[in-house]
Amino acid sequence: MTDLPPLGHGGRLTIDLAALRANWRRLSHEAQCPETAAVIKADAYGCGIAEAGPALWREGCWTFFVAHLSEGVRARAALPEAAIYVLNGFPPGSAPAYRESDLRPVLGSIEEVAEWAAANRAEGTTRPAALHVDTGMNRLGLSVAEGLALAGDPVVAQAGIDLLMSHLVSAEVEHDPLTDHQAAEFARVRAAYPGIRASLANSSGDFLASCRADLARPGYALYGGNPRPGHDNPMRPVVRLEATILQVREVAAGETAGYNARWTASGPRRLATLSLGYADGFPRASTGRGEAVVGGVRCPFVGNVSMDLIILDVTGAPAEAAVRGAPATLIGDGLDLDTVGRHAGTIGYEILTGLGRRYARVYRD
Numbered sequence: 001m002t003d004l005p006p007l008g009h010g011g012r013l014t015i016d017l018a019a020l021r022a023n024w025r026r027l028s029h030e031a032q033c034p035e036t037a038a039v040i041k042a043d044a045y046g047c048g049i050a051e052a053g054p055a056l057w058r059e060g061c062w063t064f065f066v067a068h069l070s071e072g073v074r075a076r077a078a079l080p081e082a083a084i085y086v087l088n089g090f091p092p093g094s095a096p097a098y099r100e101s102d103l104r105p106v107l108g109s110i111e112e113v114a115e116w117a118a119a120n121r122a123e124g125t126t127r128p129a130a131l132h133v134d135t136g137m138n139r140l141g142l143s144v145a146e147g148l149a150l151a152g153d154p155v156v157a158q159a160g161i162d163l164l165m166s167h168l169v170s171a172e173v174e175h176d177p178l179t180d181h182q183a184a185e186f187a188r189v190r191a192a193y194p195g196i197r198a199s200l201a202n203s204s205g206d207f208l209a210s211c212r213a214d215l216a217r218p219g220y221a222l223y224g225g226n227p228r229p230g231h232d233n234p235m236r237p238v239v240r241l242e243a244t245i246l247q248v249r250e251v252a253a254g255e256t257a258g259y260n261a262r263w264t265a266s267g268p269r270r271l272a273t274l275s276l277g278y279a280d281g282f283p284r285a286s287t288g289r290g291e292a293v294v295g296g297v298r299c300p301f302v303g304n305v306s307m308d309l310i311i312l313d314v315t316g317a318p319a320e321a322a323v324r325g326a327p328a329t330l331i332g333d334g335l336d337l338d339t340v341g342r343h344a345g346t347i348g349y350e351i352l353t354g355l356g357r358r359y360a361r362v363y364r365d
C-alpha cells in the first residue's frame with residue numbers, strides 16, 4: 001500500500017514540481033510577454049520556496065517576487081543568481097539588508113524612492129529596484145499623478161528603477177471595466193518611463209490581452225489555482241492532500257457524531273474517521289460542507305472538523321475502499337483548490353497558503 005501517508009503524520013501533502021514547471025511554461029505561453037516571472041511569496045504559496053524556486057529556475061524562470069525581506073533572504077539562498085523583487089517595499093533603514101542579499105525592493109512611495117537612491121549614492125552604485133504605481137487598488141504604490149510627476153527626475157536613475165509595475169484589482173472577473181481602466185492608466189504611466197520594463201499581469205491578467213507588458217507576474221495559477229473562474233481550469237494540479245482512515249463504524253438513525261453533536265444520522269450510516277484536522281491547516285470552516293474522495297466517490301464531512309480528526313460519511317463509497325488504513329483525498333481526485341476553498345467559505349489562495357507544517361511533505365518531479 002504505497003498510498004499510505006508515512007507513519008507518524010496525519011496527512012500527506014504531495015507537491016508535483018513537474019506540474020509546477022508545466023504550469024509556468026503554459027503561463028509563459030499564454031501571457032505573450034517577453035519574460036514570465038514567478039511569484040513565490042508566502043513560501044511559494046505554501047508549496048515550499050526551497051523546492052519550488054529551483055524547479056522554476058531550471059525551467060528558465062529568472063525573475064521572482066516575494067512579499068517580505070525575510071522571504072527574499074530565503075529565496076536568495078535557494079536561487080543564487082535570480083533577480084528577486086520584494087513586493088512590500090522596504091522598511092526605513094533596511095537598505096543594507098537588501099544589499100547583503102542582493103534583493104530589489106519594489107518602491108511604493110516618493111520617500112522610499114528617495115531613501116533607496118540615497119543608499120545607492122552613499123555606496124556609489126545603482127542597485128536596481130522596481131517602482132510600483134497604484135492604478136486602483138489603493139493599497140501600495142505611488143498614485144498615477146505622482147508616478148507621472150516623478151518621471152524624468154534624476155532620482156529615478158539614482159534609484160536604479162528597472163521595472164515599472166502595477167497590480168490588478170479584479171482580473172479574474174470577466175469583462176470587469178476596472179481592469180481596462182487600470183490597463184489604460186498603466187499605459188499612460190508607462191509612456192512616461194521609456195526604456196524601463198513594465199509588468200502588470202498576475203495569473204488571471206496573463207489571459208487578458210490588455211494586460212500584456214514586458215514581464216508577467218503569475219502566482220496562484222503556477223500552483224494549480226484556476227485563473228479563470230467559471231471556465232475549465234487550464235492549469236495542472238500541483239498539490240495533493242491525503243489522510244488515512246483510522247476507524248470505520250456503523251451508526252443507527254438518530255445517533256450523532258462529533259463535538260456538540262452537530263450532525264444526526266437520518267438513517268443507518270457508515271462513518272470513517274480521518275487522521276487530519278484543523279491543526280494540520282485544514283479549515284474548520286469546512287464543517288458541514290467539506291468533502292473527501294474515498295475509492296473514487298466524494299463523501300461528505302459530518303459533524304464539526306476537530307483539531308486532529310475529521311469524520312466522513314462513507315456510506316456511498318465502495319466498502320473495500322473505506323477501510324482502516326486506506327487513503328482519503330482532501331485535495332486532488334477532482335477536489336480542486338477552488339472547490340476546497342468554496343467549501344470553507346474562502347478562496348483557493350487561502351487553502352494553499354494555509355497548508356500546514358504538520359503534513360508529511362513529498363516532492364515529485
Ligand SMILES: *Cc1c(COP(=O)(O)O)cnc(C)c1O
Binds near residue numbers: 039167201204219221
Ligand atoms: C500576489 C501578487 C501577484 C500574484 O498574483 P496571483 O493572483 O497569485 O497570480 C502579482 N503581483 C503582486 C503585486 C502580488 O501581490
